[in-house]
Amino acid sequence: MxxxxxxxxxxxxxxxxxxxxxxxxxxxxxxxxxxxxxxxxxxxxxxxxxxxxxxxxxxxxxxxxxxxxxxxxxxxxxxxxxxxxxxxxxxxxxxxxxxxxxxxxxxxxxxxxxxxxxxxxxxxxxxxxxxxxDGNVFRVLARYFGINTAINTPEGKKQFFKLANxxxxxxxxxxxxxxxxxxxxxQCKPKSPKCSICPLNIDCFAYRNNVVNQLPVKLAKAEKKNRYFNYFILTEGDKILVRERKKRDIWQHLYDFPCIETEMLLDGNDLDFVESVKNIFGNNAEITFVSYKKHLLTHQIINVQFFSLKNYIFNSSKHEELNWVSLNTLDELPKPNVIRNFIEENF
DNA sequence: AAGACGGGGAG
DNA sequence: CTCCCAGTCTT
The missing domain is CATH 1.10.340.30 (Hypothetical protein; domain 2)
Structure with a gap:
């Protein structure tokens, strides 16, 4: 039949x-x-x-x-x-x-x-x-016909749709x-399907080859890494301190702000955090939280926090990647979207 | 191409 | 706890 x-x-x-x-x-x-x-x-x-x-x-x-x-x-x-x-x-x-x-x-x-x-x-x-x-059809076809194309890919969708029709x-x-x-x-349930009493088991690829619990194939979405960027907004007259991103990382050759990356989301009062900030910007530096944004990339989630800094001491000779630029110049520089948006909203 | 959206049941 | 359900819309 x-x-x-x-x-x-x-x-x-x-x-x-x-x-x-x-x-x-x-x-x-x-x-x-x-x-x-x-x-x-x-x-x-x-x-x-x-x-x-x-x-x-x-x-x-x-x-x-x-x-x-x-x-x-x-x-x-x-x-x-x-x-x-x-x-x-x-x-x-x-x-x-x-x-x-x-x-x-x-x-x-x-x-x-x-x-x-x-x-x-x-x-x-x-x-x-x-x-x-639907999910049922993907499963039944994958098992019965032994299709191991991942169902959550464009090729898979196409292939299953074609076969179904x-x-x-x-x-x-x-x-x-x-x-x-x-x-x-x-009957052909995701978990513990009733194969032994299935009227289709004789011709079912998955049953005959003992791969029922391996079909359908679904690609696990790549685990995205969470990163936490803490940016500091330092202004001096109409100048603002920017950083050129030179390291082997995302956003190479784009400009953002001075940044401390941390292992987790911190608040501005975290002691270690304050310590490292004062280490760079002097003991009188006052940190004020401005805003938080979640920025989604293909393989990373960038949790971005912006802090404004007052009463800082900054020695530019120690940080060659940091430079004061006017707001007009900043406007011309290439920047990641999350930085561009922040500037638009705050300046 | 990848995420967001939701609550519940099964294993 | 994870997976998945008679998927669709948005970015």
């Missing part, structure tokens, strides 16, 4: 009885799909019922205030879903005369509806031949889409 028929047979026997499976109404299906994004059925189900009770139609939804919507959404997480739904409901009332779209190309334009949800709603409501690709059972896309997702959710 084909992969598709096996899945559908399994589904017809094992499917759960869920309320959104009894309708082809695109509004109701939309409700369920948004609620179920990154959300377990058991957690989303009560919310689905509440929303349908409060807003039986898309115009009821659109008439509500955003606060009412978010109140019902409370506790479900990812609150932008609720806000997007409200905006979409109003757009559907205004631009689609209150008839919720059923076609992929209309759906994909709506706020909160991405590739997965557009495929799901169009397939379930109008039978359009669009394959859903080739496999799509076009005679009944809704049935097939439901089947593969349900199969992933309760």
């Amino acid at each position: 084909t992969f598709q028929n096996e899945l559908i047979n399994w589904y017809l026997i094992n499917k759960r009885d869920l309320p959104w499976r009894h309708t082809k109404d695109s509004y109701t299906i939309w409700l369920s799909e948004i609620i179920l994004q990154q959300t377990r059925v058991e957690q989303g189900l009560p919310y689905f019922n509440t929303f349908l009770e409060n807003f039986p139609s898309v115009s009821d939804f659109a008439s509500a205030t955003e606060a009412q919507v978010l109140n019902l959404w409370q506790g479900l997480g990812y609150y932008s879903r609720g806000r997007n739904m409200h905006a979409t409901a109003q757009l559907v009332v205004n631009n689609y005369n209150g008839t919720f779209p059923t076609l992929h190309d209309d759906l994909i334009k709506l706020k909160g509806i991405g590739e997965y949800t557009a495929a799901a709603i169009s397939s379930f409501s109008s039978g359009e031949a669009r394959a859903v690709v 080739e496999l799509l059972f076009r005679e009944d896309s809704a049935l097939y889409n439901q089947a593969i997702m349900e199969f992933g959710a309760i």
Whole structure:
């Protein structure tokens, strides 16, 4: 038997009885799909019922205030879903005369509806031949066909999407889409899948090769290193003290301010910190916290703190990388964004 | 291409 | 504690 028929047979026997499976109404299906994004059925189900009770139609939804919507959404997480739904409901009332779209190309334009949800709603409501690709589908395909391309890369997404659409059972896309997702959710589960009683295990690559728990492959996001830059703003008339970054590090040949890098986030009263500051800028130096910014780079998180310094003593001959420049000159110098923004906000 | 967004359940 | 869930949007 084909992969598709096996899945559908399994589904017809094992499917759960869920309320959104009894309708082809695109509004109701939309409700369920948004609620179920990154959300377990058991957690989303009560919310689905509440929303349908409060807003039986898309115009009821659109008439509500955003606060009412978010109140019902409370506790479900990812609150932008609720806000997007409200905006979409109003757009559907205004631009689609209150008839919720059923076609992929209309759906994909709506706020909160991405590739997965557009495929799901169009397939379930109008039978359009669009394959859903969600976390379940990634897992089932990766295991059954032995695909080890990482699912969280562009190549992986492309490959799985292509395969999913080739496999799509076009005679009944809704049935097939439901089947593969349900199969992933309760049979081919992430942890402890029920392989021994799986009707597809004979042809399952992962089962035959004993690599079920190694698929799908998901690339771990590289651990970003946290760094803590403490900058000092020293001014003298219209001059400001800047540093040219010469070391083998980020932002080479760009300019920033005098800086002490620390192992963790400090406050201006930390004794070791004050000590090292006074070491450079004299014992009378007064440190005042100005602002904090988190600056994100590809492989690093730079926690930037700015401090202004008064009553300092500074011997420029000891620090050749530091120079006084006028604010006008500073404007011309190449600087990292976080420095550029600070200057814009403070000078 | 990588992060942010969230709460809950399973192991 | 980590992983992951019927993903999408923003930077």
